[in-house]
Amino acid sequence: xxxxxxxxxxxxxxxxxxxxxxxxxxxxxxxxxxxxxxxxxxxxxxxxxxxxxxxxxxxxxxxxxxxxxxxxxxxxxxxxxxxxxxxxxxxxxxxxxxxxxxxxxxxxxxxxxxxxxxxxxxxxxxxxxxxxxxxxxxxxxxxxxxxxxxxxxxxxxxxxxxxxxxxxxxxxxxxxxxxxxxxxxxxxxxxxxxxxxxxxxxxxxxxxxxxxxxxxxxxxxxxxxxxxxxxxx
Amino acid sequence: xxxxxxxxxxxxxxxxxxxxxxxxxxxxxxxxxxxxxxxxxxxxxxxxxxxxxxxxxxxxxxxxxxxxxxxxxxxxxxxxxxxxxxxxxxxxxxxxxxxxxxxxxxxxxxxxxxxxxxxxxxxxxxxxxxxxxxxxxxxxxxxxxxxxxxxxxxxxxxxxxxxxxxxxxxxxxxxxxxxxxxxxxxxxxxxxxxxxx
Numbered sequence: 001x002x003x004x005x006x007x008x009x010x011x012x013x014x015x016x017x018x019x020x021x022x023x024x025x026x027x028x029x030x031x032x033x034x035x036x037x038x039x040x041x042x043x044x045x046x047x048x049x050x051x052x053x054x055x056x057x058x059x060x061x062x063x064x065x066x067x068x069x070x071x072x073x074x075x076x077x078x079x080x081x082x083x084x085x086x087x088x089x090x091x092x093x094x095x096x097x098x099x100x101x102x103x104x105x106x107x108x109x110x111x112x113x114x115x116x117x118x119x120x121x122x123x124x125x126x127x128x129x130x131x132x133x134x135x136x137x138x139x140x141x142x143x144x145x146x147x148x149x150x151x152x153x154x155x156x157x158x159x160x161x162x163x164x165x166x167x168x169x170x171x172x173x174x175x176x177x178x179x180x181x182x183x184x185x186x187x188x189x190x191x192x193x194x195x196x197x198x199x200x201x202x203x204x205x206x207x208x209x210x211x212x213x214x215x216x217x218x219x220x221x222x223x224x225x226x227x228x229x230x231x232x233x
Numbered sequence: 234x235x236x237x238x239x240x241x242x243x244x245x246x247x248x249x250x251x252x253x254x255x256x257x258x259x260x261x262x263x264x265x266x267x268x269x270x271x272x273x274x275x276x277x278x279x280x281x282x283x284x285x286x287x288x289x290x291x292x293x294x295x296x297x298x299x300x301x302x303x304x305x306x307x308x309x310x311x312x313x314x315x316x317x318x319x320x321x322x323x324x325x326x327x328x329x330x331x332x333x334x335x336x337x338x339x340x341x342x343x344x345x346x347x348x349x350x351x352x353x354x355x356x357x358x359x360x361x362x363x364x365x366x367x368x369x370x371x372x373x374x375x376x377x378x379x380x381x382x383x384x385x386x387x388x389x390x391x392x393x394x395x396x397x398x399x400x401x402x403x404x405x406x407x408x409x410x411x412x413x414x415x416x417x418x419x420x421x422x423x424x425x426x427x428x429x430x
Binding site: 008011012013014015016017018019023027030038041042043044045046047048049050051052053054055056057058059060061064065067068069071072073130149203205 | 260262265266269270273274275277278279281282287288290291292294295298299302314316317320321324325328348350352353354369370371374385388389392393394395396398406410413414417418420421424
């Protein structure tokens with residue numbers, strides 16, 4: 001199409017509402033730096049931009065600024081050297097078990113798929129440039145928690161011993177209101193130390209801290225014991 | 234409905250864009266703080282008005298700022314208008330989200346990429362600075378007839394194509410196009426007169 005045929009659609013294109021074929025045609029003219037269409041669309045962009053002044057004012061939460069600034073802050077390169085060797089070993093075992101050929105039985109395949117899914121979920125959260133990470137450590141447990149907007153990866157060692165009818169439960173603590181349950185998990189005992197790598201997928205938008213408690217098997221809707229891990233984000 | 238603070242942010246942008254864009258290009262982390270302080274509320278307000286979900290709006294605004302950070306090298310500090318560019322990216326993210334949620338995702342990435350190119354936002358502040366945009370845009374919108382106001386609303390907040398507006402409003406596509414052109418013409422004229430005054 002010619003520039004003259006497209007001229008009447010510059011405004012619609014600037015707003016993103018032009019129909020085909022004009023939409024693609026204008027994009028193509030701009031891509032090849034057509035001077036007439038570029039000037040016309042630039043002018044139309046002024047009008048489109050001005051419409052933002054008619055928008056109702058919203059108040060972004062303060063954490064949004066932190067999230068955005070943290071994306072580009074220079075941080076020391078994440079190193080996993082700090083990981084207790086037991087947790088590293090647990091991860092290695094999980095990865096090896098995924099890779100072992102010949103494990104054909106259904107349960108093993110299911111476990112491998114679950115491990116792989118868990119690994120992908122964890123990597124997705126760890127690779128989020130906006131993910132916050134907090135190290136925690138006290139006599140009860142030590143480790144690190146990574147929190148993105150879409151989930152949590154908790155890596156912990158020296159977990160307390162629990163009974164067979166008990167479980168660990170992760171909680172997202174909002175600024176106000178009740179803790180939000182974020183799933184249960186159990187540790188793996190390696191060399192007399194209980195460790196865990198737990199991945200929670202879900203929104204963390206309101207969380208200002210995460211916590212872990214010991215709960216009856218199956219978990220609780222609200223904590224019934226004092227948290228042995230509390231990490232402020 | 235009017236948002237004077239937002240417009241003020243856009244007007245002020247012309248005075249500081251060059252410096253701020255240069256700092257962003259040099260990867261100064263504090264530049265991102267200043268960028269957010271200047272345009273964060275504006276971007277959030279635009280996105281929230283479209284997606285109507287605070288949590289989703291946060292994610293999309295974060296994505297917007299990351300996109301600006303990643304594409305800032307293509308920005309011409311002496312000529313570009315940082316605020317309008319950022320707001321356009323924010324609005325595109327929001328419209329894309331709404332449309333993908335309603336299975337109307339038909340814009341290709343190429344077109345979106347072209348529409349967000351910084352080259353389309355150069356020399357903009359010459360036309361917009363030193364004018365009372367809040368008053369102007371309010372006055373301009375009031376001059377639109379109800380049908381024109383409706384198509385601008387459907388365009389800005391829902392990103393409906395003119396064909397989709399025709400279906401929604403039960404009008405021929407040609408009529409919708411006429412309303413859109415007339416509405417944008419009035420807005421453009423009012424903005425132009427104000428800039429010339």
